[in-house]
Amino acid sequence: MNNFKKNKGAVMVMSLSVLLILTMLAVSSMNSSMLEERMASNAQSKSITFQATESAISTTASNKTTLDAAVLATINVVSSTDSYNKPTFGSNVDSSVKVTRTSVCNKQLLQGFSYRFGAICNIELDGLSKIDGTGASTNNIQGIAYIVPKQQQHQ
Numbered sequence: 001m002n003n004f005k006k007n008k009g010a011v012m013v014m015s016l017s018v019l020l021i022l023t024m025l026a027v028s029s030m031n032s033s034m035l036e037e038r039m040a041s042n043a044q045s046k047s048i049t050f051q052a053t054e055s056a057i058s059t060t061a062s063n064k065t066t067l068d069a070a071v072l073a074t075i076n077v078v079s080s081t082d083s084y085n086k087p088t089f090g091s092n093v094d095s096s097v098k099v100t101r102t103s104v105c106n107k108q109l110l111q112g113f114s115y116r117f118g119a120i121c122n123i124e125l126d127g128l129s130k131i132d133g134t135g136a137s138t139n140n141i142q143g144i145a146y147i148v149p150k151q152q153q154h155q
Contacts, residue, residue, distance in 0.1 A: 045136035048093060052129040053140045056095035060125055067146050070099045071121050095129040105148060121146045 060066055105121040123146050130137040 042134075042136065045131050045134050046138065049129040049131055049136050049138035050140070052093045052095045053127040053138045056097050056129065057125045057127040057140060057142050060097040060099060060127075061142070061144055066099055067123060068148075070101045070123050071105060071146065071148055073101060092132045093129055094132065095127065097128075098126040100124040100126065102143070119148045121148060 100123065102122045102124045105119040123144050125142045125144065127140045127142070128137065
């Protein structure tokens with residue numbers, strides 16, 4: 001019986017230390033899962049901004065008026081910027097595309113190719129998308145070769 005009285009506090013100390021270790025493991029796994037959730041959210045935001053940038057660039061590249069303005073500009077950079085706003089997951093995705101003519105239009109490349117074409121111009125589309133309230137943004141640059149038709153001659 002004497003042995004039993006000496007060990008009364010040992011069980012309590014052991015159970016408290018096991019409980020402390022389990023609590024530390026639980027807190028560590030919660031921190032790990034919260035970090036993984038933030039990483040997944042950031043990856044999703046990055047994907048959304050990339051897709052928004054691609055969509056804005058595609059829309060701008062199919063806009064003949066904007067491309068013609070870049071060709072006719074006396075300076076290389078067209079000052080107008082097309083902007084697109086799309087509500088996504090409760091926040092706005094702001095996208096803009098800057099259109100730049102990167103060189104003088106070259107008429108020599110198309111000689112003998114066809115009588116309908118006048119020149120080929122290199123145009124750069126610089127797209128940027130951001131999601132409000134987050135740090136997510138994507139900048140994407142695409143270049144296109146824009147073939148300009150010959151101007152109709154009036155008789």
